[in-house]
Amino acid sequence: MASSFKTRAKLEKNHFGYIFIAPFFITYFIFQLVPLIDTFRFAMTDAVAWYLKPNQDISFKGFENFKDVLADPNFRDAFGNTPLMWIMGFIPQIGLALLLASWFTNEKIRVKGQGFFKVIFYMPNIMTATTIGMLFYTFINRNGFIHNFCVSIGYIKDPRYPISSPTFGRSVIAFINFWMWYGQTMIVLIAGIMGINPSFFEAASIDGASGWQTFWKITMPLVRPIMTYSLVTSLIGGFQMFDVPNMFATGSNNSAFSHQITTIVMYIKRVGSTGSMSVSSACAASVYLFIATGICSLVLFWLMSDRAEAKAKRLEKKRAKEAALLEGGDL
Amino acid sequence: MNKLKRVLSGTLALALAASMMTACGNDDSSAGGSNSGTQGGGKDESGKTVVKVYTFTDETQGMLDGFLEDNPEFAEKYTFDITLEATASTYQQKTMSALASDDAPDLFLADADYAKKFAALEQTASLADLGITIKDEEYYSYVLDFTTIKGQRMALSHQAAPGVVLYRRDYAEEVLGSGDPAEVQKHMDTWDHFVETAEAMKEKGYYMIAGIDELKRCFMNNRSSAWVNEDTMEYQLDKETVSQFLEVTKKLADEGCTSDVTPVQWNANWYKGMKDGVFCFFGCSWYLHYTIKPNCLAEVSTGKVDPKTGSQEADEKDYKEGNGSFGKWGIIAGPAPYFWGGTWWYGSKKCLEDGTKDAVKQVIEYFCVNDDSLLKVMQKKGDFTSKPAVNEKLTADPESSTYKFLAGQDWYTIFREAAPNIDTKTTCLYDDEFNTAVDNALTNYITNGMSLDDAIAGIATEVKSNLKDVKFPE
Numbered sequence: 113m114a115s116s117f118k119t120r121a122k123l124e125k126n127h128f129g130y131i132f133i134a135p136f137f138i139t140y141f142i143f144q145l146v147p148l149i150d151t152f153r154f155a156m157t158d159a160v161a162w163y164l165k166p167n168q169d170i171s172f173k174g175f176e177n178f179k180d181v182l183a184d185p186n187f188r189d190a191f192g193n194t195p196l197m198w199i200m201g202f203i204p205q206i207g208l209a210l211l212l213a214s215w216f217t218n219e220k221i222r223v224k225g226q227g228f229f230k231v232i233f234y235m236p237n238i239m240t241a242t243t244i245g246m247l248f249y250t251f252i253n254r255n256g257f258i259h260n261f262c263v264s265i266g267y268i269k270d271p272r273y274p275i276s277s278p279t280f281g282r283s284v285i286a287f288i289n290f291w292m293w294y295g296q297t298m299i300v301l302i303a304g305i306m307g308i309n310p311s312f313f314e315a316a317s318i319d320g321a322s323g324w325q326t327f328w329k330i331t332m333p334l335v336r337p338i339m340t341y342s343l344v345t346s347l348i349g350g351f352q353m354f355d356v357p358n359m360f361a362t363g364s365n366n367s368a369f370s371h372q373i374t375t376i377v378m379y380i381k382r383v384g385s386t387g388s389m390s391v392s393s394a395c396a397a398s399v400y401l402f403i404a405t406g407i408c409s410l411v412l413f414w415l416m417s418d419r420a421e422a423k424a425k426r427l428e429k430k431r432a433k434e435a436a437l438l439e440g441g442d443l
Numbered sequence: 444m445n446k447l448k449r450v451l452s453g454t455l456a457l458a459l460a461a462s463m464m465t466a467c468g469n470d471d472s473s474a475g476g477s478n479s480g481t482q483g484g485g486k487d488e489s490g491k492t493v494v495k496v497y498t499f500t501d502e503t504q505g506m507l508d509g510f511l512e513d514n515p516e517f518a519e520k521y522t523f524d525i526t527l528e529a530t531a532s533t534y535q536q537k538t539m540s541a542l543a544s545d546d547a548p549d550l551f552l553a554d555a556d557y558a559k560k561f562a563a564l565e566q567t568a569s570l571a572d573l574g575i576t577i578k579d580e581e582y583y584s585y586v587l588d589f590t591t592i593k594g595q596r597m598a599l600s601h602q603a604a605p606g607v608v609l610y611r612r613d614y615a616e617e618v619l620g621s622g623d624p625a626e627v628q629k630h631m632d633t634w635d636h637f638v639e640t641a642e643a644m645k646e647k648g649y650y651m652i653a654g655i656d657e658l659k660r661c662f663m664n665n666r667s668s669a670w671v672n673e674d675t676m677e678y679q680l681d682k683e684t685v686s687q688f689l690e691v692t693k694k695l696a697d698e699g700c701t702s703d704v705t706p707v708q709w710n711a712n713w714y715k716g717m718k719d720g721v722f723c724f725f726g727c728s729w730y731l732h733y734t735i736k737p738n739c740l741a742e743v744s745t746g747k748v749d750p751k752t753g754s755q756e757a758d759e760k761d762y763k764e765g766n767g768s769f770g771k772w773g774i775i776a777g778p779a780p781y782f783w784g785g786t787w788w789y790g791s792k793k794c795l796e797d798g799t800k801d802a803v804k805q806v807i808e809y810f811c812v813n814d815d816s817l818l819k820v821m822q823k824k825g826d827f828t829s830k831p832a833v834n835e836k837l838t839a840d841p842e843s844s845t846y847k848f849l850a851g852q853d854w855y856t857i858f859r860e861a862a863p864n865i866d867t868k869t870t871c872l873y874d875d876e877f878n879t880a881v882d883n884a885l886t887n888y889i890t891n892g893m894s895l896d897d898a899i900a901g902i903a904t905e906v907k908s909n910l911k912d913v914k915f916p917e
């Protein structure tokens with residue numbers, strides 16, 4: 113009797129859980145899932161922005177938009193620029209974040225003023241991307257100190273000319289992304305490392321492992337889930353890169369390398385909200401973005417998952433089953 | 444205790460959900476910023492009918508205030524609810540989406556870059572719908588042609604904006620031997636002479652123009668056709684003029700006759716050049732009053748200086764000789780006629796239904812149709828009107844700062860001569876997009892080392908992405 117009462121109480125508690133998480137799912141459904149499905153739907157039509165033609169007849173076009181978008185050299189360039197700039201920024205970002213995180217959590221070093229440094233490193237993330245984009249734009253434009261530096265070392269012969277190297281442009285964008293996000297990644301990694309059982313580190317130090325060995329043999333394998341998380345969220349954010357490069361490429365901020373830093377989302381915005389406002393083509397480009405992000409995330413998950421461990425677990429389960437069978441056999 | 448917990452958590456969950464719903468519901472009232480919340484045609488607290496106005500310029504507020512003062516009967520019946528959005532792209536999007544909603548503006552304005560686009564909108568009422576009758580011959584044809592869609596006149600402008608060249612008298616005197624407008628015009632009447640003058644300026648250490656986009660509007664207005672044929676929606680390229688534009692600009696840039704080798708309009712070095720070092724600027728009527736006059740000053744007492752670009756707003760008392768390059772400027776027609784901007788007034792289809800039609804009609808007639816009121820408004824502003832007959836009566840006020848800015852030259856004479864030559868055959872719905880593409884072609888050709896043919900072909904490649912209804916040759 114007592115035990116059945118307990119189960120009932122447990123069930124009801126679960127019920128409350130559902131109510132608590134319901135708001136998220138309702139909002140998700142209305143504001144995310146429905147528009148997501150609509151994106152696929154509109155990509156197959158010839159729809160333009162509703163406010164350009166409020167009473168338009170939308171007709172079905174099949175996969176024509178997908179073909180058009182893929183044939184557009186501007187789209188292909190944007191599709192190349194985006195992951196390139198992300199990778200250029202992410203490698204130093206995760207590297208520095210790991211280094212700082214392992215220093216800050218290292219019991220032997222005991223960095224002083226940790227809180228201060230964490231705040232300083234996190235700071236760029238608090239500012240809006242537009243502000244930072246603007247700041248860096250003033251550095252590299254005609255009157256900025258980077259431009260003046262390039263002139264003084266003779267990289268730019270005539271000061272009237274702008275910096276036009278696409279590699280330079282991409283590096284600036286990559287640097288801004290790196291600088292804005294390494295603090296955030298560092299905090300996440302610190303949390304991951306703090307979650308590792310300290311007795312591992314203790315055992316390692318008793319066994320005489322060097323700092324380098326401890327890092328590679330203990331810290332790295334055990335923060336892998338957190339690494340996967342940072343990698344995948346950063347990848348998604350990277351594919352959707354927009355605000356910073358947009359500050360360098362539009363309006364009165366147009367740079368000589370604008371085309372080489374145009375990202376997929378900038379392309380989507382231009383197609384959907386300027387000129388003939390072809391929302392349907394913008395949707396088709398968005399679907400490509402969705403697919404690319406999905407595939408890359410899955411590949412990353414697969415690469416980062418500990419396949420050896422999973423195999424071992426499966427093996428263990430199998431053995432346990434066999435053992436149970438044997439036990440039953442004995443009885 | 445357990446029950447209490449359950450009740451509490453249940454209430455909390457409900458409260459959470461409810462707060463979300465209300466958040467959704469309340470959104471409408473907070474959106475719209477300055478709006479009082481009353482729709483166009485509705486009544487405000489004092490029982491006056493609200494006329495909703497969307498505008499891109501802060502001039503409109505002052506103009507409408509003047510209108511109300513002048514029309515006390517109107518002021519008793521109506522009140523204006525003005526929404527101002529100065530960023531061109533945001534204004535277009537905001538106005539277009541408002542027009543398509545129930546809360547549409549009754550009266551709205553447009554700048555030349557998108558005046559045609561607005562005229563072509565489904566929600567725009569034609570002048571005939573509004574009951575406004577005009578005599579075509581009373582206007583410069585470009586003002587009317589610009590916003591004529593399928594033979595219907597859709598909007599009117601109070602302004603005409605003929606393009607001119609503003610130059611430094613002191614530099615001209617030193618380099619060309621005379622600062623007199625008629626003499627300087629002889630050195631600037633063709634592009635060949637223009638380049639020669641630029642080289643002479645260079646020798647004395649002055650830049651001819653600021654950035655590489657300075658000549659754009661002048662060249663683009665003198666193509667043989669628009670970018671897009673309005674009837675067939677085919678892409679048309681006047682390769683000769685576009686090449687000439689790119690080549691002249693590259694020559695000037697290569698020879699060190701431009702202060703910058705980037706497009707600099709509305710940027711820091713553009714405004715800097717107005718103060719010193721640059722010989723001429725391609726401007727127009729409003730540009731004279733609102734752009735170059737305040738920005739030629741070395742110091743302004745208002746403190747209104749844009750931190751990013753250095754663009755400044757001046758007070759009347761700042762306009763005195765010795766402050767920057769004030770008083771050292773002259774005005775001439777330049778190498779070719781062109782126009783730059785204008786302000787068009789539109790009535791929406793909404794105003795036909797919500798009882799503000801007469802109000803909209805009265806406003807447009809006051810500013811754009813009636814000669815007397817137009818003359819009064821524009822004489823005060825020193826601006827140039829869309830009607831030649833009215834412009835004949837406009838006189839330069841010797842007491843005005845613009846008069847002193849131009850060292851006593853009557854700017855109306857130049858405008859009166861330039862305005863009839865303006866042609867709108869080069870304008871199309873998508874000039875906004877093409878202007879950006881031309882800027883990029885310039886950069887590709889001049890700074891990125893692309894060949895002339897590739898740079899020109901790049902214009903079509905670039906706009907192809909966002910102009911889906913235009914047919915490009917395979």
